[in-house]
Amino acid sequence: MTLAFDELADMHLPAGSAWPPMRTAAVQRLTAFLPLAGKVYSSRRNFDLGPGRHQQVSALSPWIRHRLLLESEVAAAVLARHRFQAAEKFIQEVCWRTYWKGWLELRPSIWADYRRNLDRQVSALQKDGRLNQRYQAAVTGNTGIDCFDAWSQELSETGYLHNHARMWFASIWVFNLGLPWELGADAFFGQLLDGDAASNTLSWRWVAGLQTAGKEYRATAGNIHKFTEGRFDPTGQLLAQPAAAEFTPPPAVGQMPQAGTIDPAASSGLLMTDDDLGVHDLEMPAVHWQAALVLDGSAYRSPVNTAAHVTDFSQAAITDALTRLAATRPLTSAVRTDFDSQTVLGFAKQHQLSQLVWLTPTTGPAQDRLPNLEADLAAQGCRLVRHYRPWDRRAWPQATHGYFRFKKALPGILETLSA
DSSP states (O other), X not given: OOEEOOOOOSOOSOTTOSOOSSHHHHHHHHHHHGGGTTHHHHHHTTOOOOTTOOTTSOOOHHHXXXXXXXXXXXXXXXXXXXXXXXXXXXXXXXXXXXXXXXXXXXXXXXHHHHHHHHHHHHHHHHHOHXXXXXXXXXXXXXXXXXXXXXXXXXXXXXXXXXXXXXXXXXXXXXXXXXXOHHHHHHHHHHHOTTOOHHHHHHHHHHHHTOSBTTBOOOOOHHHHHHHTTTSOOOTTTOXXXXXXXXXXXXXXXXXXXXXXXXXXXXXXXXXXXXXXXXTTOOOSOOXXXXXXXXXXXXXXXXXXXXXXXXXXXXXXXXXXXXXXXXXXXXOSEEEEEEXXXXXXXXXXXXXXXXXXEEEOOOTTHHHHHOTTHXXXXXXXXXXXXXXXXXXXXXXXXXXXSOHHXXXXXXXXXXXXGGO
């Protein structure tokens, strides 16, 4: 058995991080939070009490983003403790992430448009000194808007922000600082431990008024004062109010990505990415795995700056997943590597694989890195089989319209838990 990954001696995770990058820590946090997932969460979820005081929300998102915890198992654990009506608010928040992923899977051109526009905005930063000065003040927490600067510093120091603070931050970025939303989305994506292509991109679009016709989100001093329990009072600081972005209807709903059929008798390898490290339950037919390969795409989140704590969390989470995988399956090799098509092709050739089962990443940087993988593997006699989890296959087709329609489908989606 060969485990080809580093020991990560030079970790850059924040000291005393609340998110150790391993499944055992995630399960412990979920267990501790379960008593609060009902009425306490429902009544206190919007209060941002500051760094180290986020106990009234689950703070599970860094682990869920990498699927060290699955959305389905979080929902199942909560429903085993609470009635649906009592825990509905928390279940809905977990499912927002699922909804955003499904929405983008059905409209992947939105992601491509965002990345093209981001490239243009990054180029503008290099040419426009005033824009770059305002941008640098925002990302370093030196705008003079006290609450915004505190959140900017918390983000860079911890890799996390309360959800309500993320909304306030994005609104101030767009409507008060007048900065392009794409640069803000990129700043989040490169700093957040739970940075997710779908949730992050579409949430910023929603704040800016691009996601839903006639809707945008504007932070107010009164709301910030109330839900920070007086930590901040930006009265008189939120002055500039630029016009909302012009809404453009989204593209038509596309087709669901198709899963392949796994041949249990084939010489098989397992291909994963840092998007899904749920090796504790692969939710697929029994296969005799020859070897496993995990691709780490964390460094490709941002063309401007991906924080060291983001890449280190991802790498350590992969290490944890491969260690657990190796402990339960007689693999000849379990490898972590950078995104590179030649590495994948060499891996398949080395192990004489006729089938490579891909726990397929969703739309985002991971998909972007390997656009021709299926054809390249086929050319050397290896079939790429895309695998999607039952939760995703059940939920994503419901993400055709707004979240309220998706919410009505939640009882049916939750039936997946007992299927």
